Amino acid sequence: MLGESKVRERIERILSLSKADQTEVVFIRESEQLTRFANSYIHQNIAKEDVELRVRVVVGKKIGIASTNDLRDAALQRVVESAMTVASFQHTNPDFISLPEPQPIEEIDGFAESTAACTPERRAQAAKSICVPSREQGLNASGAFATRSFEYAVGNSLGLFAYYPTTLADLRTVIMSDTGSGYAAASSLDVGDIDAESLGREAIDKAVRSRNPVDISPGEYTVILEEYAVNALMAYLAYMGFGATAVQEGRSFMAGKFGEKVTGENISIWDDGLDPTNLPMPFDFEGVPKQRVDLIKKGVAMGAVYDSYTAGREEGKKSTGHALPAPNTFGPFPWNMAMEPGTETKQEMLASTEKGLWVTRLHYVRPVHPLKTIITGMTRDGTFLIEDGELVAPVKNLRFTQSILEALSDVQMIGRETRMGREAFMENLIGGTRAPALKIGRFTFTSATEF
Amino acid sequence: MKKLTDRALNLAQTKGASYADIRIIDLETQSIAVKNGIVEGISLDTSQGFGVRVIADGAWGFASSSRLEPEEVDRVTALAVQIAKASALVKGEEIDLGPPEVHRHTYRTPVELDPFQVSLEQKIDLLLACDEAMHRTKGLAVAEGNMLFIRERQTFASTEGSFIEQEIIETGAGLVATAVSEDEVQKRSYPNSFGRHQGTAGYEFVERYDLLDNAQRLGEEAVALLSARQCPSGVTTLVMGPTQLALQVHESCGHPTELDRVLGTEASYAGTSFLTPEKLGSFRYGSEIVNITADATVPGGLGTFGYDDEGAPAQRTPLVKDGIFVGYLTSRETASRFGQRSNGTMRADGWSNIPLIRMTNINLEPGDWELDDLIADTDDGIYMEMNKSWSIDDKRLNFQFGTETAYEIKKGKRGDLLKNATYASMTPKFWASCDAICNEEYWDVWGTPNCGKGQPSQSAHVGHGASPARFRNIQVGVMRSS
Numbered sequence: 001m002l003g004e005s006k007v008r009e010r011i012e013r014i015l016s017l018s019k020a021d022q023t024e025v026v027f028i029r030e031s032e033q034l035t036r037f038a039n040s041y042i043h044q045n046i047a048k049e050d051v052e053l054r055v056r057v058v059v060g061k062k063i064g065i066a067s068t069n070d071l072r073d074a075a076l077q078r079v080v081e082s083a084m085t086v087a088s089f090q091h092t093n094p095d096f097i098s099l100p101e102p103q104p105i106e107e108i109d110g111f112a113e114s115t116a117a118c119t120p121e122r123r124a125q126a127a128k129s130i131c132v133p134s135r136e137q138g139l140n141a142s143g144a145f146a147t148r149s150f151e152y153a154v155g156n157s158l159g160l161f162a163y164y165p166t167t168l169a170d171l172r173t174v175i176m177s178d179t180g181s182g183y184a185a186a187s188s189l190d191v192g193d194i195d196a197e198s199l200g201r202e203a204i205d206k207a208v209r210s211r212n213p214v215d216i217s218p219g220e221y222t223v224i225l226e227e228y229a230v231n232a233l234m235a236y237l238a239y240m241g242f243g244a245t246a247v248q249e250g251r252s253f254m255a256g257k258f259g260e261k262v263t264g265e266n267i268s269i270w271d272d273g274l275d276p277t278n279l280p281m282p283f284d285f286e287g288v289p290k291q292r293v294d295l296i297k298k299g300v301a302m303g304a305v306y307d308s309y310t311a312g313r314e315e316g317k318k319s320t321g322h323a324l325p326a327p328n329t330f331g332p333f334p335w336n337m338a339m340e341p342g343t344e345t346k347q348e349m350l351a352s353t354e355k356g357l358w359v360t361r362l363h364y365v366r367p368v369h370p371l372k373t374i375i376t377g378m379t380r381d382g383t384f385l386i387e388d389g390e391l392v393a394p395v396k397n398l399r400f401t402q403s404i405l406e407a408l409s410d411v412q413m414i415g416r417e418t419r420m421g422r423e424a425f426m427e428n429l430i431g432g433t434r435a436p437a438l439k440i441g442r443f444t445f446t447s448a449t450e451f
Numbered sequence: 452m453k454k455l456t457d458r459a460l461n462l463a464q465t466k467g468a469s470y471a472d473i474r475i476i477d478l479e480t481q482s483i484a485v486k487n488g489i490v491e492g493i494s495l496d497t498s499q500g501f502g503v504r505v506i507a508d509g510a511w512g513f514a515s516s517s518r519l520e521p522e523e524v525d526r527v528t529a530l531a532v533q534i535a536k537a538s539a540l541v542k543g544e545e546i547d548l549g550p551p552e553v554h555r556h557t558y559r560t561p562v563e564l565d566p567f568q569v570s571l572e573q574k575i576d577l578l579l580a581c582d583e584a585m586h587r588t589k590g591l592a593v594a595e596g597n598m599l600f601i602r603e604r605q606t607f608a609s610t611e612g613s614f615i616e617q618e619i620i621e622t623g624a625g626l627v628a629t630a631v632s633e634d635e636v637q638k639r640s641y642p643n644s645f646g647r648h649q650g651t652a653g654y655e656f657v658e659r660y661d662l663l664d665n666a667q668r669l670g671e672e673a674v675a676l677l678s679a680r681q682c683p684s685g686v687t688t689l690v691m692g693p694t695q696l697a698l699q700v701h702e703s704c705g706h707p708t709e710l711d712r713v714l715g716t717e718a719s720y721a722g723t724s725f726l727t728p729e730k731l732g733s734f735r736y737g738s739e740i741v742n743i744t745a746d747a748t749v750p751g752g753l754g755t756f757g758y759d760d761e762g763a764p765a766q767r768t769p770l771v772k773d774g775i776f777v778g779y780l781t782s783r784e785t786a787s788r789f790g791q792r793s794n795g796t797m798r799a800d801g802w803s804n805i806p807l808i809r810m811t812n813i814n815l816e817p818g819d820w821e822l823d824d825l826i827a828d829t830d831d832g833i834y835m836e837m838n839k840s841w842s843i844d845d846k847r848l849n850f851q852f853g854t855e856t857a858y859e860i861k862k863g864k865r866g867d868l869l870k871n872a873t874y875a876s877m878t879p880k881f882w883a884s885c886d887a888i889c890n891e892e893y894w895d896v897w898g899t900p901n902c903g904k905g906q907p908s909q910s911a912h913v914g915h916g917a918s919p920a921r922f923r924n925i926q927v928g929v930m931r932s933s
Contacts, residue, residue, distance in 0.1 A: 034907055038716040041543035045534045046513040048803040065494040069517045082495040089571040091490045120537035128541045142719035144906040174719040249593050250631040327492020329484050366842045368853055371636050376851050378844045427908055446929050449849035
């Protein structure tokens with residue numbers, strides 16, 4: 001930890017060195033420790049520490065950006081000079097209005113000392129608590145246990161300064177038998193919330209029950225998607241269309257649909273950077289406080305997320321505090337999303353299902369047709385056939401090709417519990433998605449694999 | 452530099468490490484992004500740091516830091532040893548790296564034009580001219596262009612006595628034209644998808660691909676796709692263009708031949724592999740004309756270097772020979788389990804990450820067909836090119852890929868343009884159906900700058916040589932249209 005005063009000092013030093021009309025400094029420090037196990041032993045174990053100082057200068061409407069990971073004085077001078085050099089070669093950007101003005105930012109305590117101070121020995125013990133019972137049952141344990149601490153800060157020449165230290169603990173495990181596998185995962189600010197033994201038990205149970213899967217024909221099935229699977233759907237929905245850039249360019253399924261029904265009335269999705277259960281982050285990479293944004297409310301398309309650049313393109317629109325680090329042509333992104341839970345348990349969903357499939361998680365999800373929200377991917381680590389309200393057999397994994405919005409228009413039951421998910425492409429953001437399990441009337445599987 | 456590497460290696464041994472290596476890296480990146488006539492981003496980024504990898508008590512430890520100072524080298528080295536000893540609390544088999552790799556050498560990417568010496572103005576002007584050319588087609592929604600230049604200076608030293616210095620220079624550039632209608636978003640990319648094509652080369656790489664000469668065509672094709680026919684569903688002959696074939700090789704041959712993955716060390720993330728060890732040397736991976744090679748020595752390839760990140764020299768290794776699976780991508784540790792020497796594929800994403808087995812340039816060797824002859828020889832089929840969508844199962848068997856563009860082939864001639872083309876198959880079945888590969892005139896090494904693997908996730912820069920090829924009886928048009 002460098003601490004708020006030292007971070008502020010570095011940022012102010014850079015601001016004082018800049019002769020640009022406007023200057024912004026984004027500071028990111030990360031310390032990450034990760035213990036990785038496979039074949040029921042630790043095979044990789046790392047610690048890394050890095051900082052980034054990203055400087056954006058604005059001269060007229062010409063923008064230059066440079067970054068460094070060297071905090072020494074000479075490097076600070078160089079990074080400002082580099083940004084100014086870039087700006088001197090730049091062309092005027094007519095869409096740029098201004099860097100953001102300071103706004104009050106909610107104070108959040110997102111830092112857990114226990115996570116920041118977690119030792120490799122503690123992570124090894126957690127790995128052991130999964131590996132040993134797996135070995136005892138003739139299973140093969142793999143996984144990764146990460147403990148990370150961050151300092152985020154943004155300052156600009158308009159007087160804005162925002163600082164937020166935070167932590168993240170994240171454990172994921174896949175347990176394999178010769179013919180099946182199970183999965184469990186959890187994320188929290190506080191490593192003390194991560195119960196490795198319990199996660200191990202969950203994945204072991206699924207691995208045991210997944211043994212000797214049977215073939216099943218692809219086709220349309222009623223599905224119960226566990227929270228892990230629903231989190232993946234939410235993340236890809238966001239990727240394909242909850243950002244203002246995609247909406248403004250007409251590439252989003254939300255474009256031209258605001259106020260219209262896009263899913264069933266039982267679906268509400270929002271982004272809330274201040275939600276303490278969802279790895280909060282009080283401001284974005286321009287230092288703008290995060291606003292709660294209703295994306296889909298009772299099935300109706302409500303809004304998209306904005307940064308200051310995309311907000312400047314629409315009259316009267318303000319940034320919602322969802323900027324990613326500059327420069328990026330992707331635009332703003334919601335990284336603290338949640339879906340409203342329902343009232344049912346997964347057991348109740350199961351009991352109500354005459355025939356269908358139970359899906360633990362989705363693998364290698366990719367967009368196929370973003371405007372129709374069609375994605376493809378595989379089931380993984382625990383797929384079961386449901387008959388007459390019971391799980392009757394594990395099945396070999398299937399490929400689905402399915403519109404997310406169509407699926408969300410056919411949700412019959414919604415789980416009352418939620419779990420947090422962090423899709424791989426969101427790994428470097430503090431946040432994730434929080435979703436309940438869903439029972440969906442029809443879900444399309446287009447092919448099967450051999451295991 | 453030698454003082455710092457010696458300091459780390461000596462301290463590691465003093466602390467109880469039986470093996471240690473250190474990599475020091477100084478990375479310089481210049482990126483330019485243009486969108487709809489606006490230069491949306493130019494960035495000059497630098498990053499430096501070092502990583503120390505050790506074996507202590509028979510287990511691995513790794514630590515890295517951005518502060519390249521003697522005291523920090525001491526702290527990080529001691530931490531790496533502490534981590535290794537913690538790893539030993541849940542230990543597997545004793546680590547055997549095989550015979551020592553001792554090399555003292557320097558390597559530099561050969562370049563004709565240092566990309567950092569070419570003015571920003573020249574690069575921006577070219578991208579803006581391309582932008583204007585793409586927008587000449589009415590109805591184009593988004594035109595994008597970008598360039599990326601990387602200079603990575605690496606020093607590697609090990610307790611076995613290696614001291615290797617490398618300077619790897621990469622150049623990348625690409626254009627993307629996107630057209631939008633009420634119910635379609637269609638894009639065309641050039642020279643490759645994923646934003647750009649990239650290689651280990653200088654600015655001559657940008658000039659070689661004539662971006663400006665292709666920009667207008669790109670805009671026209673994106674708009675034409677909006678009103679094109681939907682790719683039909685069925686089983687047909689598939690002729691695949693070179694960049695899509697590069698992606699096919701990447702996903703269905705490159706990843707499943709990574710021996711760490713085969714041995715289960717990626718199981719909790721991207722998965723394992725169907726190419727299990729008992730298949731080595733006997734499994735029919737593809738038809739007899741399928742030859743796939745890992746080649747880190749091919750000039751200009753994005754996976755070309757002098758030495759890998761554990762000091763093994765760059766090599767050329769057959770993976771599939773005459774259709775039979777014959778080789779893996781290996782590290783020192785995994786190769787020694789098979790009584791082999793590493794074929795030099797351990798690579799890390801920058802200084803802060805531990806090396807993993809990564810693809811180098813995984814190449815489908817050229818055949819002897821002319822493309823025109825191949826089309827003329829195809830009675831009924833579909834030509835697909837340029838990746839748009841890709842997904843494959845966690846053993847690398849069941850895949851479904853989509854392409855930006857496609858056209859039908861009828862009685863040996865090119866027919867209608869098709870949109871939203873997809874195809875799906877199982878890896879060995881797919882490669883077994885390959886009955887024609889175009890010759891070296893059509894062959895190029897296509898750069899993939901975004902290959903993800905590992906936890907923490909690492910992004911590798913790899914290449915794939917490919918020329919167009921033909922596959923029989925392939926399921927196409929998988930996407931459900933609603």
